[in-house]
Amino acid sequence: MNENMKKYPRIGIRPTIDGRMGGVRESLEKQTMEMARSAAKLISDNLRYPDGSPVKCIISDTTIGGAAESIATDEKFRIEGVKATLTVTPCWCYGSETMDMDPLRPKAVWGFNGTERPGAVYLAAVLAAHSQKGLPAFGIYGRDVQDANDSSIPDDVKEKILSFIRASLATSIMSNKSYLSIGSVSMGIAGSIIDPDFFEDYLGMRVEYADMTEIKRRVDLEIYDRKEYKKALSWIKNNLKEGPDNNTSAIQKNRKELDKDWEFSVKMTLICRDMMIGNNNLKKMGFFEESFGHNAIAAGFQGQRQWTDHYPNADFAETMLNSSFDWNGLRTPYILATENDCLNGVSMLFGYFLTNTAQIFSDVRTYWSPDAVKRVTGHNLTGIAKNGIIHLINSGSTALDGTGEQEIDGKPAIKPFWEITEDEINRCIDSTLFRPADLGYFRGGGFSTDFTTKSGMSVTMSRLNLVKGLGPVLQIAEGQTIELPTKVHDALDNRTNPTWPTTWFAPRLTGRGAFKDTYSVMNNWGANHGAVSYGHIGSDLITLASMLRIPVCMHNIEEDKIFRPSSWNAFGTGNKESADYFACKNYGPLYGKIK
Numbered sequence: 001m002n003e004n005m006k007k008y009p010r011i012g013i014r015p016t017i018d019g020r021m022g023g024v025r026e027s028l029e030k031q032t033m034e035m036a037r038s039a040a041k042l043i044s045d046n047l048r049y050p051d052g053s054p055v056k057c058i059i060s061d062t063t064i065g066g067a068a069e070s071i072a073t074d075e076k077f078r079i080e081g082v083k084a085t086l087t088v089t090p091c092w093c094y095g096s097e098t099m100d101m102d103p104l105r106p107k108a109v110w111g112f113n114g115t116e117r118p119g120a121v122y123l124a125a126v127l128a129a130h131s132q133k134g135l136p137a138f139g140i141y142g143r144d145v146q147d148a149n150d151s152s153i154p155d156d157v158k159e160k161i162l163s164f165i166r167a168s169l170a171t172s173i174m175s176n177k178s179y180l181s182i183g184s185v186s187m188g189i190a191g192s193i194i195d196p197d198f199f200e201d202y203l204g205m206r207v208e209y210a211d212m213t214e215i216k217r218r219v220d221l222e223i224y225d226r227k228e229y230k231k232a233l234s235w236i237k238n239n240l241k242e243g244p245d246n247n248t249s250a251i252q253k254n255r256k257e258l259d260k261d262w263e264f265s266v267k268m269t270l271i272c273r274d275m276m277i278g279n280n281n282l283k284k285m286g287f288f289e290e291s292f293g294h295n296a297i298a299a300g301f302q303g304q305r306q307w308t309d310h311y312p313n314a315d316f317a318e319t320m321l322n323s324s325f326d327w328n329g330l331r332t333p334y335i336l337a338t339e340n341d342c343l344n345g346v347s348m349l350f351g352y353f354l355t356n357t358a359q360i361f362s363d364v365r366t367y368w369s370p371d372a373v374k375r376v377t378g379h380n381l382t383g384i385a386k387n388g389i390i391h392l393i394n395s396g397s398t399a400l401d402g403t404g405e406q407e408i409d410g411k412p413a414i415k416p417f418w419e420i421t422e423d424e425i426n427r428c429i430d431s432t433l434f435r436p437a438d439l440g441y442f443r444g445g446g447f448s449t450d451f452t453t454k455s456g457m458s459v460t461m462s463r464l465n466l467v468k469g470l471g472p473v474l475q476i477a478e479g480q481t482i483e484l485p486t487k488v489h490d491a492l493d494n495r496t497n498p499t500w501p502t503t504w505f506a507p508r509l510t511g512r513g514a515f516k517d518t519y520s521v522m523n524n525w526g527a528n529h530g531a532v533s534y535g536h537i538g539s540d541l542i543t544l545a546s547m548l549r550i551p552v553c554m555h556n557i558e559e560d561k562i563f564r565p566s567s568w569n570a571f572g573t574g575n576k577e578s579a580d581y582f583a584c585k586n587y588g589p590l591y592g593k594i595k
Helices: 024-046 067-080 119-133 155-174 196-203 213-220 226-239 255-277 280-284 315-322 342-355 370-377 422-430 486-493 518-524 538-548 566-571 576-587
Strands: 010-015 057-059 082-089 107-111 138-140 178-182 206-210 296-301 335-338 360-368 389-393 406-408 411-413 433-436 447-450 458-467 471-482 502-507 529-534 552-554
Touching: 010 024, 010 067, 010 155, 024 057, 024 082, 024 155, 057 067, 067 082, 082 119, 082 155, 107 119, 107 155, 119 138, 119 566, 138 155, 155 342, 155 538, 178 255, 178 342, 196 206, 196 471, 213 255, 226 255, 255 296, 255 315, 255 447, 296 342, 315 335, 315 447, 335 342, 342 458, 342 529, 342 538, 360 458, 360 518, 370 486, 389 486, 389 518, 406 422, 458 502, 458 538, 471 538, 486 502, 502 518, 538 552, 538 576, 552 576, 566 576
Parallel strands: 010 057, 010 082, 082 107, 107 138, 178 206, 178 296, 296 335, 471 552
Antiparallel strands: 360 389, 360 529, 389 502, 406 411, 433 447, 458 471, 458 529, 471 502
């Protein structure tokens, strides 16, 4: 990975203080700095960058009692690479004199809830200044009063601090990176119609373009690490299981042809990765330009149909790059969107940076009602599936982590790569078949990934959509994965395509709106794809969306878990969904003002 992509943002901690010398400021210095150190420790102990290292916090050299110290801190933060700030205080401070004025840095303020000094009064005052100046900030205020000498951080405060930091890191890491479009529009899918203005204005990213013929050029000229290619091919032969060929005998490929598809698929995988992030080994081979890559944290491959009608599909490349491991061992996943659906790719990015875990790319294929399942299979859906299920199945591939063969506390999970064991890698592989591609869909062949996600995983499905006249909107659905009896699964799965990976999803219902029932979830979903992340992360997605000024049009998150900038309250407290739309429109896209 190139050096620019290894530079992770730091979090700035700003201890603000009552500036009155002569007894007031001096009496608060120790408590204020201790509050800052406690916040920094909380963050570093609980949050990790995508490479697994602890998130780094930079604390101001001094407490901040006025504009001069605020500006000095700002300069220090610029040098140190701080991209988000948390202001902390146990007391009254001078609001507009001590506030963070950087318009691009997400910012939050934690005002200590104690009666000895009015930290809550400062919190209210500085949030009012942020609102008046058009610099939205998140307010953090503990529910219960604490004693002045209590240095602990209440659980409700911890939750908000960590949610803010997770979303801030996602925003910051995406900034100044690229989405690489390999190819163009796949089969008229609107998500693969790349809108560079969206990436630039809302995410601070650029769009890079490469024709799919670049892959063929690099294959023909052997512009890939040939040593790694041999290593990968050997690993595949020794570890992966080739599944049955679902094509008719008249059109099935012979062994020699299948072996050539494997060779081509491995080369595609290496080349797609190199196109995204570069490869110094290419420079040593004399391919200086190709060694740089496109600084891409996400990419999409068009595939259908211009490529897949003639060459092997990218299913294997998508599977392996999106996974947390390959022939080189454990590593960070690369985000590669099927059918170049950049909007689903961005949804995957959101989930990835909030969790540091591999993401599941799926077609939101079919709603199966209890009656329909009963009619087709004779099976009664029960438990969390009793209200019906949604068939998530990718007409391409999904990360091997999506098998659910990793575990947390004995339950199926998807974990950050640094927590995955060798045994879990083997179980993910053993649960997966790589089946010769359906030649009706993919005339050029290739290998599709086939597995069924284990039940019992808490997951969140999300999707970003672009609406003309409105802009981007985000949809969120928390729920659970479920498993069906083998005969029932086969009966339903075979009606679609048995060579593709399946996740059976039961959304959590609220009894109203888009979550009145499972049918309504499917009926209100805004596109044919969805990104699925491990864990119930809907509240963090809402926090992230508010930072980027993207309204959320559909979610099933409890209201008391919704955390947005305090100025959102000024747009209405009776209907938070409408207030979100008004606020996002009022402030405009985060990076739109710098163009």
